[in-house]
Amino acid sequence: MESFLIQHESEMLLLLEELVNIDSGSHYKDGVDRIGRLLETSYKELGFEVNKIEQEEFGDHLIMQHKDAVDPEIIILAHMDTVFPEGTVAERPFRIEGNRAFGPGVIDMKASQVALLYAVKALIENGCTAYKNIRIVLNSDEEVGSLTSRSFIEKEAAGRKYALVMEPARKDGSLVTARRGKGNYTLIIEGRAAHSGIEPEKGRSAIEQLAYKIIQLHELSDHEKGINVNVGVIEGGSSANTVSDHAEAQIDIRIAELEQAELVEEKLEEICSSSEVSGTKILLEGEMNRPPMEKNRKTRALLRIIQDVAGEIGVEIEDTATGGGSDASFTSALGIATIDGLGPVGGNAHSDKEYLEIPSLVERTLLLATIIQRLTEKHQK
Known part of the structure; x- marks a missing residue:
């Protein structure tokens, strides 16, 4: 041959x-x-x-x-x-x-x-x-x-x-x-818009809420076990003087063992089940798409x-x-x-x-x- x-x-x-x-x-x-x-x-x-x-x-x-x-x-x-x-x-x-x-x-x-x-x-x-x-x-x-x-x-x-x-x-x-293994998720935060100079107290910042969640998500990483959670893209808000009513994050997740998928998914759901900024809503979309x-x-x-x-x-x-x-x-x-x-x-x-x-x-x-x-x-x- x-x-x-x-x-x-x-x-x-x-x-x-x-x-x-x-x-x-x-x-x-x-x-x-x-x-x-x-x-x-x-x-x-x-x-x-x-x-x-x-x-x-x-x-x-x-x-x-x-x-x-x-x-x-x-x-x-x-x-x-x-x-x-x-x-x-x-x-x-x-x-x-x-x-x-x-x-x-x-x-x-x-x-x-x-x-x-x-x-x-x-x-x-x-x-x-x-x-x-x-x-x-x-x-x-x-x-x-x-x-x-x-x-x-x-x-x-x-x-x-x-x-x-x-x-x-x-x-x-x-x-x-x-x-x-690999997972792709989108974290969506809905807040309430308000003028940051005139009536900021009426706003509920989606960006502030997203910031809390980014820190919590990154804390899920365990490099020794082959688990990595990375928020790679974020976007939100409309102007500097407006309390943001919307923010999103794109999340990449990597795992080394099949059993880790369920564990990571449970922790994701736990993180997204509560908010630190009252009046904001949290939605997580996505899945582990490659074992x-x-x-x-x-x-x-x-x-x-x-x-x-x-x-x-x-x-x-x-x-x-x-x-x-x-x-x-x-x-x-x-x-x-x-x-x-x-x-x-x-x-x-x-x-x-x-x-x-x-x-x-x-x-x-x-x-x-x-x-x-x-x-x-x-x-x-």
Whole structure:
């Protein structure tokens, strides 16, 4: 398989250029659907059947497996959307400088889409039928929390033995075996407006009430236990000489263990159940929308297999934990052995300096193909 991939590296880079040069921000449905159509055609040419889950607001999701596949044991997750709005490609299209490729979404995760497609091609070219043991889910709203695709991911993942998630490897090449869970909340305070010079006593300051709650919310953080509560955005009031009648805060919550979700939610409700400024009303909206990906026994066992495979092809693999979210959290929470970060190596995702280490494209594609082969052989014995 390695020789096949080496021979097709330039072809892989051409596909990568084509993908990167299509704007596909989460909220730009037309662009994401262009990516989807391109990939759908490519997989159909390899004998894959494609089930398109049409969406109104976001791009359509794709669920694919080979026409000869029967209840695959491996689910592979990869997203087609990026964080970059329409028009970004015109400002900074795909380019190569030395051993790095640049462009919007080049590492998160258009290089991973190329790696996944060519891993399948390499298996087919090598006469290995392991490509029949995978079900692929390509979603279109991962960067905004997988709002419409989570249910499909969980449905398609149910009963699988392994989940391979194609987020990029870390800058040092590490895979991801743990991610913190995530919640997003909005705290809304309603007060009573009044002129701050003429009759301030008639006002009830929503901003003052919000200030009390911000302090209480931040006190929930426990960094040693992996719990972090951050009020990242606040707004309120209408003018400096008016007692504010409205204030809001956007709250980001991270947890390390699934059991912490209920504890944090209980404390949030407790904080918001009473007011320090009489006459104000408090409303909390939101939810914990990503469970944590925990490095459990099943994940450790899968990591050992992957490290053995990597060693055989001359790649040294370490693993790490990260605070960022991904769809790996959904499969992990279902009790499926899950490894993330199986895409190529790069860095600076979500920025104008995002890059791919080009030599890792063939290396990590070979690793992925060999992992699929090994996991399939493991259960055929």
